[in-house]
Amino acid sequence: MKKRVTIALAIAAATSLFADAPAAGDTLIKKAKAAGLAPIPSDKAALMKLIDNPKNPVTDAKVALGKKLYFDPRLSKSGIISCNTCHNLATGGVDGIPAAIGHKWTANPHHLNSPTVYNAVFMSRQFWDGRSPDLEDQAQGPMQAAPEMAITKEMAVERISSMPAYVKAFKEVYGDDKITFKRIADTIGAFERTLVTPSPFDKFLQGDENALNDAQKEGLKVFIDKGCVSCHTGVGLGGSMQPFPVAKPYKYANIGDFKGDKNGMVKVPTLRNITETAPYFHNGAVWSLSEAIKIMGETQLGVTLDDKEVNAIKTFLTSLTGEKPKIEYPQLPAVTEKTPRPDAN
Amino acid sequence: MKKRVTIALAIAAATSLFADAPAAGDTLIKKAKAAGLAPIPSDKAALMKLIDNPKNPVTDAKVALGKKLYFDPRLSKSGIISCNTCHNLATGGVDGIPAAIGHKWTANPHHLNSPTVYNAVFMSRQFWDGRSPDLEDQAQGPMQAAPEMAITKEMAVERISSMPAYVKAFKEVYGDDKITFKRIADTIGAFERTLVTPSPFDKFLQGDENALNDAQKEGLKVFIDKGCVSCHTGVGLGGSMQPFPVAKPYKYANIGDFKGDKNGMVKVPTLRNITETAPYFHNGAVWSLSEAIKIMGETQLGVTLDDKEVNAIKTFLTSLTGEKPKIEYPQLPAVTEKTPRPDAN
Numbered sequence: 001m002k003k004r005v006t007i008a009l010a011i012a013a014a015t016s017l018f019a020d021a022p023a024a025g026d027t028l029i030k031k032a033k034a035a036g037l038a039p040i041p042s043d044k045a046a047l048m049k050l051i052d053n054p055k056n057p058v059t060d061a062k063v064a065l066g067k068k069l070y071f072d073p074r075l076s077k078s079g080i081i082s083c084n085t086c087h088n089l090a091t092g093g094v095d096g097i098p099a100a101i102g103h104k105w106t107a108n109p110h111h112l113n114s115p116t117v118y119n120a121v122f123m124s125r126q127f128w129d130g131r132s133p134d135l136e137d138q139a140q141g142p143m144q145a146a147p148e149m150a151i152t153k154e155m156a157v158e159r160i161s162s163m164p165a166y167v168k169a170f171k172e173v174y175g176d177d178k179i180t181f182k183r184i185a186d187t188i189g190a191f192e193r194t195l196v197t198p199s200p201f202d203k204f205l206q207g208d209e210n211a212l213n214d215a216q217k218e219g220l221k222v223f224i225d226k227g228c229v230s231c232h233t234g235v236g237l238g239g240s241m242q243p244f245p246v247a248k249p250y251k252y253a254n255i256g257d258f259k260g261d262k263n264g265m266v267k268v269p270t271l272r273n274i275t276e277t278a279p280y281f282h283n284g285a286v287w288s289l290s291e292a293i294k295i296m297g298e299t300q301l302g303v304t305l306d307d308k309e310v311n312a313i314k315t316f317l318t319s320l321t322g323e324k325p326k327i328e329y330p331q332l333p334a335v336t337e338k339t340p341r342p343d344a345n
Numbered sequence: 346m347k348k349r350v351t352i353a354l355a356i357a358a359a360t361s362l363f364a365d366a367p368a369a370g371d372t373l374i375k376k377a378k379a380a381g382l383a384p385i386p387s388d389k390a391a392l393m394k395l396i397d398n399p400k401n402p403v404t405d406a407k408v409a410l411g412k413k414l415y416f417d418p419r420l421s422k423s424g425i426i427s428c429n430t431c432h433n434l435a436t437g438g439v440d441g442i443p444a445a446i447g448h449k450w451t452a453n454p455h456h457l458n459s460p461t462v463y464n465a466v467f468m469s470r471q472f473w474d475g476r477s478p479d480l481e482d483q484a485q486g487p488m489q490a491a492p493e494m495a496i497t498k499e500m501a502v503e504r505i506s507s508m509p510a511y512v513k514a515f516k517e518v519y520g521d522d523k524i525t526f527k528r529i530a531d532t533i534g535a536f537e538r539t540l541v542t543p544s545p546f547d548k549f550l551q552g553d554e555n556a557l558n559d560a561q562k563e564g565l566k567v568f569i570d571k572g573c574v575s576c577h578t579g580v581g582l583g584g585s586m587q588p589f590p591v592a593k594p595y596k597y598a599n600i601g602d603f604k605g606d607k608n609g610m611v612k613v614p615t616l617r618n619i620t621e622t623a624p625y626f627h628n629g630a631v632w633s634l635s636e637a638i639k640i641m642g643e644t645q646l647g648v649t650l651d652d653k654e655v656n657a658i659k660t661f662l663t664s665l666t667g668e669k670p671k672i673e674y675p676q677l678p679a680v681t682e683k684t685p686r687p688d689a690n
Binding site: 071072073074076079080085089090091092095096097098101104105107177194275276287288321324326328329330332334335337341342344 | 417418419423424425430432434435436437440441442446449450452516620621623633634669671672673674675676677679680682686688689
């Protein structure tokens with residue numbers, strides 16, 4: 001018996017060191033794909049098809065205008081809060097605080113954490129309770145929400161319409177100079193659709209077995225085998241609506257009053273760039289990624305992950321930190337004497 | 346008599362239409378220079394010499410680091426306010442509101458308006474009361490001010506030091522990894538020194554007589570002849586400390602309690618990009634540039650400018666709207682588990 005084991009180990013060692021190493025990578029790619037994981041397409045046409053919205057086609061001119069509006073604080077009642085304030089493209093597409101703070105320093109009333117705008121296009125629904133079907137629809141919410149940007153539709157339209165350079169830009173995009181709140185949100189949505197961040201993991205799924213190091217590959221295996229992939233799947237590694245909590249109560253459920261949608265379903269956040277988007281969970285209660293992984297195991301999968309497993313998964317997650325699109329900070333049109341004044345109250 | 350006048354007019358007309366037009370431009374350039382107006386150098390070496398600080402040399406690495414810190418909201422206690430919040434590079438280097446709003450939505454206690462960071466390097470002093478000698482010193486103020494970013498020196502250093510990419514960047518800039526509050530402010534100051542905006546008026550002063558149209562040239566003459574240039578002079582078209590008010594009380598002196606420095610002296614704001622930096626004056630009381638010009642005539646020069654003169658000056662001022670440096674929106678280092686948490690209170 002001892003001899004047979006020794007031979008088996010020798011074969012395993014040889015396999016691992018030589019012939020089987022690439023094959024193992026290849027096998028892992030197949031396993032990951034079979035588990036539903038998918039890459040951000042490297043082919044531009046395929047990517048455009050994936051991120052496009054037939055009801056709001058992504059065009060260069062629309063994206064350029066949407067970028068300006070995304071960064072424009074005049075879209076808030078106070079004049080000092082933009083989309084980028086809470087979904088900051090410099091810091092993983094988030095604000096890095098537990099619960100969003102907006103107009104008049106008001107915290108989100110449900111203590112909800114700002115989700116990242118990067119790769120949000122891959123989410124099947126928007127907002128933690130999934131109440132919005134797409135980015136264009138989502139963008140209308142925070143602009144109007146009293147504790148966020150607190151502007152009325154009419155005021156937003158009046159502000160933007162008062163600046164000739166914006167009127168010209170809308171005409172270029174839409175063929176007429178009709179500026180509506182929906183169009184404002186649509187152009188912002190179009191810009192947000194372009195905010196995707198290809199990562200080493202995408203290269204790996206596309207066949208580059210060396211894009212992940214051994215520790216990351218090992219972590220990917222644990223990630224799949226433990227069942228994390230059952231929710232964190234697809235191109236977005238998240239984005240569907242799922243029950244929460246499943247196996248055990250969520251440890252920090254007492255922070256805020258969020259209970260999901262009417263069926264208790266919660267949108268699964270993307271794991272892309274997760275190393276950059278602390279604090280974690282819908283109520284931003286957890287700063288440590290290791291703790292977040294451990295909690296997910298218990299709460300959702302009913303498993304206790306040991307430190308080695310937690311570390312392995314965490315190491316895999318580092319491969320999801322992607323390259324951000326280069327964004328030239330915009331020059332925004334100047335206000336005119338017709339522009340409705342900012343109001344901090 | 347009539348004949349002589351007719352001849353004189355005919356000569357004047359001929360002069361204006363033909364021979365004298367370029368000469369007039371040339372004369373106006375000389376007149377402007379004689380009045381103390383000076384261009385932003387187009388020669389890079391000359392510009393670098395002008396904007397540099399021997400005590401804090403402007404280097405590419407320092408500017409790159411300073412840019413990151415300028416945009417980094419983790420330099421505020423709350424984690425959501427950066428230098429760029431009040432000195433927004435997308436909107437003329439200002440926040441576009443009468444008085445700055447900062448930590449906990451606190452308005453500036455003296456109702457002071459955020460001055461533009463563009464071309465601030467050309468100001469001889471910083472802050473409205475000139476209490477700071479340079480940008481490096483200035484940058485230390487708002488970070489610590491309770492109604493602005495509200496961070497302590499220690500917390501700023503601890504936050505930045507907790508992010509390895511920042512530690513590496515400081516090492517690259519300074520040769521050692523010592524991160525101090527002074528160094529944080531110094532790198533921000535170095536970045537701010539590069540924020541200069543060459544305009545058509547600079548081309549004009551450099552000899553391109555066609556850089557200004559006739560109406561702008563006419564406005565420049567009025568600007569000089571009425572005496573605006575006595576304070577709004579030099580490369581910055583402002584930046585010295587001057588008495589305020591001089592001839593008549595300032596119409597909106599009741600807003601806020603600012604009275605200048607201990608001698609009643611106030612820093613003259615730059616007129617560069619003035620079309621983009623409403624509202625105007627130290628207390629941001631005036632939204633109309635025309636009204637601002639009229640008030641300055643009365644308050645400082647003791648003259649009543651008629652509408653034609655006001656318009657002429659306003660038209661000249663449009664030639665001061667300059668080209669902004671292209672700035673790639675930075676990707677900031679991610680927080681670590683060691684990073685002191687944001688505190689919104």
